[in-house]
Amino acid sequence: MSRKKALKGKGTTKNPKGSPSGGGGGGGGRTGKGLAAGASPTSGLVYPSRPSISSSGEFYDIAFKVMLVGDSGVGKTCLLVRFKDGAFLAGSFISTVGIDFRNKVMSIDAVKVKLQIWDTAGQERFRSVTHAYYRDAHALLLLYDVTNKASFDNIRAWLTEIYEYTQQDVVVMLLGNKADSNHDRVVKREEGEKLAKEFGVPFMETSARSGLNVELAFTAVAKELKHRTMKEPDEPKFQLQEYVSKEMRTAGCCRS
Amino acid sequence: MEKNKTNSTGDTAKDRVNRVDPYGFERPEDFDYESYEELMSEYLVVLTQRSIKWSKLLKSKRKVQRNVKLKRYIRKGVPNEHRALVWMAASGAQEQLEKNPGYYQALLGAQHDPKLVETICTDLNRTFPDNVQFRKTSNPCLQKALYNVLLAYGHHNAAVGYCQGMNFIAGYLLIVTKDEEKSFWLMDALLGRILPDYYSPAMLGLKTDQEVLGELVRVKSPRVWKAMMDHNVMWTLVVSRWFICLFIDILPVETVLRIWDCLFYEGSKILFRVALTLIHHYRDLIEQAQSLPDICQIFKQITRGAFVEECHPFMQKIFTEPGSLSIATLTKLRAACRARVIAEEAE
Numbered sequence: 371m372s373r374k375k376a377l378k379g380k381g382t383t384k385n386p387k388g389s390p391s392g393g394g395g396g397g398g399g400r401t402g403k404g405l406a407a408g409a410s411p412t413s414g415l416v417y418p419s420r421p422s423i424s425s426s427g428e429f430y431d432i433a434f435k436v437m438l439v440g441d442s443g444v445g446k447t448c449l450l451v452r453f454k455d456g457a458f459l460a461g462s463f464i465s466t467v468g469i470d471f472r473n474k475v476m477s478i479d480a481v482k483v484k485l486q487i488w489d490t491a492g493q494e495r496f497r498s499v500t501h502a503y504y505r506d507a508h509a510l511l512l513l514y515d516v517t518n519k520a521s522f523d524n525i526r527a528w529l530t531e532i533y534e535y536t537q538q539d540v541v542v543m544l545l546g547n548k549a550d551s552n553h554d555r556v557v558k559r560e561e562g563e564k565l566a567k568e569f570g571v572p573f574m575e576t577s578a579r580s581g582l583n584v585e586l587a588f589t590a591v592a593k594e595l596k597h598r599t600m601k602e603p604d605e606p607k608f609q610l611q612e613y614v615s616k617e618m619r620t621a622g623c624c625r626s
Numbered sequence: 627m628e629k630n631k632t633n634s635t636g637d638t639a640k641d642r643v644n645r646v647d648p649y650g651f652e653r654p655e656d657f658d659y660e661s662y663e664e665l666m667s668e669y670l671v672v673l674t675q676r677s678i679k680w681s682k683l684l685k686s687k688r689k690v691q692r693n694v695k696l697k698r699y700i701r702k703g704v705p706n707e708h709r710a711l712v713w714m715a716a717s718g719a720q721e722q723l724e725k726n727p728g729y730y731q732a733l734l735g736a737q738h739d740p741k742l743v744e745t746i747c748t749d750l751n752r753t754f755p756d757n758v759q760f761r762k763t764s765n766p767c768l769q770k771a772l773y774n775v776l777l778a779y780g781h782h783n784a785a786v787g788y789c790q791g792m793n794f795i796a797g798y799l800l801i802v803t804k805d806e807e808k809s810f811w812l813m814d815a816l817l818g819r820i821l822p823d824y825y826s827p828a829m830l831g832l833k834t835d836q837e838v839l840g841e842l843v844r845v846k847s848p849r850v851w852k853a854m855m856d857h858n859v860m861w862t863l864v865v866s867r868w869f870i871c872l873f874i875d876i877l878p879v880e881t882v883l884r885i886w887d888c889l890f891y892e893g894s895k896i897l898f899r900v901a902l903t904l905i906h907h908y909r910d911l912i913e914q915a916q917s918l919p920d921i922c923q924i925f926k927q928i929t930r931g932a933f934v935e936e937c938h939p940f941m942q943k944i945f946t947e948p949g950s951l952s953i954a955t956l957t958k959l960r961a962a963c964r965a966r967v968i969a970e971e972a973e
Contacts, residue, residue, distance in 0.1 A: 463758070468870060499832070
């Protein structure tokens with residue numbers, strides 16, 4: 371049986387707890403159908419009292435699925451490798467075919483948050499293969515390349531597609547990547563800001579090459595998702611937009 | 627050169643083995659030189675034997691004829707010096723090349739679709755950056771040849787144009803044939819006749835074959851199939867690259883070329899044999915997976931290590947381990963899965 375149908379049909383009710391990971395915990399998590407069965411972001415994936423262990427052997431408390439999307443060549447894989455390994459090796463990357471993922475465990479307010487980050491092929495025809503994965507994503511980082519106008523112009527189409535295939539409360543963040551390329555820049559920061567505002571999504575410019583805002587992009591998403599899941603009743607809502615504006619650095623500016 | 631330090635007593639496999647493989651790929655940092663040397667000492671014997679046999683075969687025949695003997699020879703591996711010739715003959719690419727003189731050059735000379743050009747260019751620097759032949763500084767530089775072959779093919783088959791993954795395939799063809807026009811006609815053989823429609827915008831052939839593999843696993847390794855179901859893993863997640871890249875950058879170079887030897891002669895069935903062998907051989911490991919990410923990790927893991935590095939025994943395994951796989955079965959499964967994929971997409 372193809373899995374697609376099963377996903378469509380059964381939706382989110384079957385697995386209220388989700389199943390973040392392998393192993394350690396025993397019980398709860400393992401009886402579920404895996405992340406692909408799609409617990410909604412707010413409904414679960416929480417194991418504060420029962421740490422799990424990921425396949426790489428790292429302990430974590432909660433896990434979320436983050437997807438990197440955007441046109442071909444905007445730097446999705448580079449951004450992910452910069453975040454995961456802190457490295458940028460110019461000219462060492464190959465085009466991503468299909469879909470791939472890497473894990474990273476972050477410490478957010480003393481909680482171990484595992485981000486399961488899915489890297490997708492940017493070429494349009496691969497979307498029909500990858501969008502089946504949008505539906506249970508907790509967050510999407512949508513990238514364009516500030517040196518490539520077409521990749522920016524396509525953002526509207528991307529957002530339309532994202533909202534068609536994802537859950538309603540998915541966290542979306544717009545990233546203008548390659549912000550270090552001063553000479554080749556064709557998309558101004560203000561244009562990115564304006565578009566993000568129009569769609570009501572947080573925005574920042576990033577550079578996988580220099581590392582600008584890379585950690586922040588993932589941290590902000592992790593914080594938002596963690597707060598949503600573990601918020602105490604009297605705790606104020608986490609202000610993602612505010613947090614991003616406060617922490618963000620701008621390309622080529624003295625603030626860095 | 628370090629590898630020439632043969633008479634010093636302290637030299638290691640790392641001193642003796644070239645840092646760049648015979649195809650131009652730089653060996654990775656963690657490359658296991660000891661195991662490689664050990665493996666090659668055995669494999670070189672095979673290669674030499676095969677080379678002698680092939681030379682005899684090709685000397686006695688004016689043309690490469692399809693027959694049982696050739697099939698047997700191909701399954702045991704085509705020596706690299708004869709690969710271009712045998713691939714061209716076995717796939718019908720040679721025939722097309724001879725029937726269409728000047729066609730390739732004419733495609734390159736014609737006006738180019740700027741969108742196609744741009745899409746191809748996005749991937750040029752991202753095709754084998756670890757291969758010295760694809761560096762801008764190398765002479766000849768295969769990057770230019772890669773651009774030409776992809777551009778010509780994109781115009782030749784406008785319905786497909788360019789799809790990511792084709793860059794790697796064209797790259798391998800260039801490494802083996804060292805000839806743009808031959809690479810072009812081999813692309814034509816692969817995408818036009820040997821493979822289903824993996825690369826067209828709807829990617830229907832890919833979606834179909836992923837499901838077909840699922841059905842075959844269901845019969846041949848049922849517990850793996852169950853594990854995949856239990857963890858809700860779509861096949862596309864773990865095998866789309868296997869089909870799209872024809873195992874490039876998934877299995878070791880030598881193993882990929884051995885698979886392609888059979889692919890050009892026997893057709894796309896061979897891809898299922900390879901996939902099923904990997905899955906069946908590592909069925910216990912896959913069954914033990916605890917989660918979807920676990921399964922993804924395992925599917926990466928099983929494409930590395932001695933089992934796939936030792937290409938000669940591996941290629942024998944693919945004809946025994948998965949059991950029988952008839953064209954009739956495949957045709958039937960493909961029709962059923964294709965209909966299902968189309969129906970689901972229409973929903």
